[in-house]
Amino acid sequence: MSKRSSSNAGTNGNLLRRPIRRCFPLFILPTFLCFIIGFIWPFLQGIYLSFCNFNTPRDATWVGIQNYVKGFKDPGFINAFKNTAAFAIVSIIIINVLAFTFAYALTQKIKGSNLFRTVFFMPNLIGGVVLGYVWQLIFDAILRRYNTYLTANATYGFWGLVILVAWQQIGYMMIIYIAGLQAVPEDMMEAARIDGANRWQTLIHVTIPNVMPSITICTFLTLTNSFKLFDQNMALTGGAPEMMIAGGKVKMTELLALNIFSTYNINKNWHGVAQAKAVVFFILVAVLAIAQQAATRSKEVQQ
Amino acid sequence: MKERTSTASKVVTCVFVVLCIFWMIPIFEVLINSFKANTFVNTEAFALPNSESFVGWANYIKGMTFGNYPFLKAAGYSLLITVASVALILLCCSMTAWYINRVNSRFAKLFYYLCLFSMIVPFQMVMFTLTFTADNLKLNTPFTIPIVYLGFGAGLAIFMFSGFVKSLPLEIEEAAAIDGCGPIRTFFLVVLPMLKPTLISVGILETMWVWNDYLLPYLVLDRTKYMTIPILVQYLKGSYGTVDLGATMAVIMMSIIPIIVLYLFCQKHIIKGVAAGAVKG
Numbered sequence: 001m002s003k004r005s006s007s008n009a010g011t012n013g014n015l016l017r018r019p020i021r022r023c024f025p026l027f028i029l030p031t032f033l034c035f036i037i038g039f040i041w042p043f044l045q046g047i048y049l050s051f052c053n054f055n056t057p058r059d060a061t062w063v064g065i066q067n068y069v070k071g072f073k074d075p076g077f078i079n080a081f082k083n084t085a086a087f088a089i090v091s092i093i094i095i096n097v098l099a100f101t102f103a104y105a106l107t108q109k110i111k112g113s114n115l116f117r118t119v120f121f122m123p124n125l126i127g128g129v130v131l132g133y134v135w136q137l138i139f140d141a142i143l144r145r146y147n148t149y150l151t152a153n154a155t156y157g158f159w160g161l162v163i164l165v166a167w168q169q170i171g172y173m174m175i176i177y178i179a180g181l182q183a184v185p186e187d188m189m190e191a192a193r194i195d196g197a198n199r200w201q202t203l204i205h206v207t208i209p210n211v212m213p214s215i216t217i218c219t220f221l222t223l224t225n226s227f228k229l230f231d232q233n234m235a236l237t238g239g240a241p242e243m244m245i246a247g248g249k250v251k252m253t254e255l256l257a258l259n260i261f262s263t264y265n266i267n268k269n270w271h272g273v274a275q276a277k278a279v280v281f282f283i284l285v286a287v288l289a290i291a292q293q294a295a296t297r298s299k300e301v302q303q
Numbered sequence: 304m305k306e307r308t309s310t311a312s313k314v315v316t317c318v319f320v321v322l323c324i325f326w327m328i329p330i331f332e333v334l335i336n337s338f339k340a341n342t343f344v345n346t347e348a349f350a351l352p353n354s355e356s357f358v359g360w361a362n363y364i365k366g367m368t369f370g371n372y373p374f375l376k377a378a379g380y381s382l383l384i385t386v387a388s389v390a391l392i393l394l395c396c397s398m399t400a401w402y403i404n405r406v407n408s409r410f411a412k413l414f415y416y417l418c419l420f421s422m423i424v425p426f427q428m429v430m431f432t433l434t435f436t437a438d439n440l441k442l443n444t445p446f447t448i449p450i451v452y453l454g455f456g457a458g459l460a461i462f463m464f465s466g467f468v469k470s471l472p473l474e475i476e477e478a479a480a481i482d483g484c485g486p487i488r489t490f491f492l493v494v495l496p497m498l499k500p501t502l503i504s505v506g507i508l509e510t511m512w513v514w515n516d517y518l519l520p521y522l523v524l525d526r527t528k529y530m531t532i533p534i535l536v537q538y539l540k541g542s543y544g545t546v547d548l549g550a551t552m553a554v555i556m557m558s559i560i561p562i563i564v565l566y567l568f569c570q571k572h573i574i575k576g577v578a579a580g581a582v583k584g
Contacts, residue, residue: 015477015480015481016405016473016476016477016480016486016489017405017406017407019480019485019486020401020402020405020406020486021406021408022486023402023486023487024402026398026487027398027399027401027402027486027490028398028399028402028403028411028414030395031395031396031398031399031453031457031461032399032414034395034450034451034453034454034457035414035417035418035421035453035454035457035458036454037436037437037440037442037450037451037454038433038450038451038452038453038454038455038456038457039417039421039424039429039454039455039457039458040417041432041436042429042430042432042433042436043421043424043428043429043432045432045435045436046428046429046431046432049431049432056435057432057435105315105319106319108312108315109312110312110315110316110319111312111316112316112319112320115323116319116322116323117574118566118567118570118574119323119326119327120323120326121570121573121574121577122326122330122563122566123326123329124511125511125515125562125563125566125573126515126559126562127514127515127516127517127532127533127536127558128515128517128533129517129533129536129537130533130536130555130558130559131329133536133540133551133555134329134330134332134333134555135329137332137333137336137344137348137548137552138328138329138332138348140345140348141348141349144346144348167326167329172577175574175577175578176577176578178578179578179579224423227425228425228426228427230427230517230518231515231517231518231533234517234537235537235540256427257425257427260427261427261430261518264431271431274431275431275432278427278428278430278431279428281425281427281428282424282425282427282428285423285424285425286423286424289423290423
């Protein structure tokens with residue numbers, strides 16, 4: 001198939017291909033140079049510097065895997081890893097279940113569904129830093145009635161962040177689910193109804209298998225979003241409260257991204273460790289993203 | 304039977320009305336607190352402003368210059384960075400995606416796979432080294448930072464444009480070529496107009512990213528001179544937040560209002576753009 005189309009393009013395609021190729025310096029070179037500056041070079045340098053002790057790249061000295069050892073021995077990093085895993089699991093479930101429920105209800109021809117959609121989507125347009133401070137005000141106002149405050153207890157901080165992120169992202173995922181639900185073929189639903197399936201059976205056996213692509217996308221987005229979460233975490237609690245664990249100060253509500261950032265800011269002896277943590281973080285995110293894609297794609301219905 | 308479904312849908316509507324009110328509470332909270340005197344923000348956050356706590360526009364007037372950094376300056380830089388970066392990303396990435404798909408050389412394929420790869424790399428992986436590179440190349444001003452945004456954001460944009468370019472029929476471009484159009488004219492007069500739906504959805508996703516981005520400009524920009532809105536909010540809350548919460552709320556409100564107004568005007572495009580963008584992603 002691909003052979004035929006390429007030979008087809010060979011006779012006609014050359015008509016386009018050659019002249020476009022001559023435009024290399026205009027069409028692709030500027031983007032590629034920026035891509036090197038903004039991605040490729042920092043990425044390669046990042047891997048190199050994770051094996052170095054450095055203040056700036058110019059004074060880097062090779063120290064081998066010492067940074068990685070130091071990173072894994074840091075109780076703050078281990079704690080941030082546990083927090084991130086717990087946070088990811090909880091928020092993936094909450095966001096996707098609620099977003100799907102909202103989307104399902106809003107596609108059932110109820111009055112004012114456009115208005116509801118507009119309202120639910122709105123929090124997405126506001127930046128994470130601003131959202132963090134807005135919710136800090138709200139949580140502190142509620143907790144003040146019980147004579148406590150948000151950063152008094154790590155449990156408050158954790159669930160506070162879950163609520164904030166759910167509030168922000170449900171609308172976004174809902175939009176994707178609505179698009180998926182509207183694409184379910186009407187005749188399939190009709191056939192299920194004629195065969196005597198009730199609402200619940202139709203949902204489980206017809207609707208959900210057909211919106212599997214949307215579920216793949218939304219779980220992928222919520223997974224990577226919760227692993228990469230930074231702004232909201234920094235603004236809401238900043239990692240507080242702090243406790244002594246295994247001989248080191250540990251910020252109890254810190255997630256991985258924030259932990260990497262604050263490790264770098266301790267002092268210049270920690271620059272290499274922060275970069276090593278960032279490499280570990282990258283590998284983790286990449287493996288999870290690929291595994292999740294492989295796992296849910298296999299469940300999609302062929303149409 | 305029919306009556307039963309209509310009462311059920313009424314119940315659902317009522318549930319959603321309540322949910323919507325809950326959804327709006329955080330923004331409403333900021334609004335009412337931005338009109339209160341500082342001491343009342345902390346102690347009575349949920350109370351409406353009364354004759355004792357109401358201070359009129361005082362918080363907003365103070366917020367304009369709060370923390371010795373004019374709010375409008377930060378808003379101006381935010382706007383400049385967002386508009387320039389998004390325009391650059393749209394132009395360069397649509398051109399590159401077209402080139403990659405039409406030429407399909409070894410280099411083009413390599414670039415495309417690098418783009419896919421860059422999409423799974425979190426910003427934390429490159430943020431420290433990107434800061435060094437940007438400093439060395441003097442990309443640390445609002446006028447040059449769009450180059451950094453293009454570099455880091457190219458992956459997703461090229462991926463999305465490629466998905467659409469693949470579905471374009473070759474015949475139209477060939478007809479243009481036979482009629483004597485060079486590649487540059489073909490792209491701008493024939494291809495770009497056909498790319499319009501993708502331009503809108505990529506544009507919306509990139510705008511939401513750049514406008515709200517905190518970490519990249521925080522690390523790359525020379526912060527003594529240039530602040531964007533998220534950096535200003537963080538700076539105010541970090542160092543002045545306990546000093547005057549009322550004024551901080553006013554600044555937060557001023558940063559939210561333009562986005563909400565824009566959203567209400569083009570929400571159809573935004574919601575469509577997000578849905579279309581996700582289906583391709």
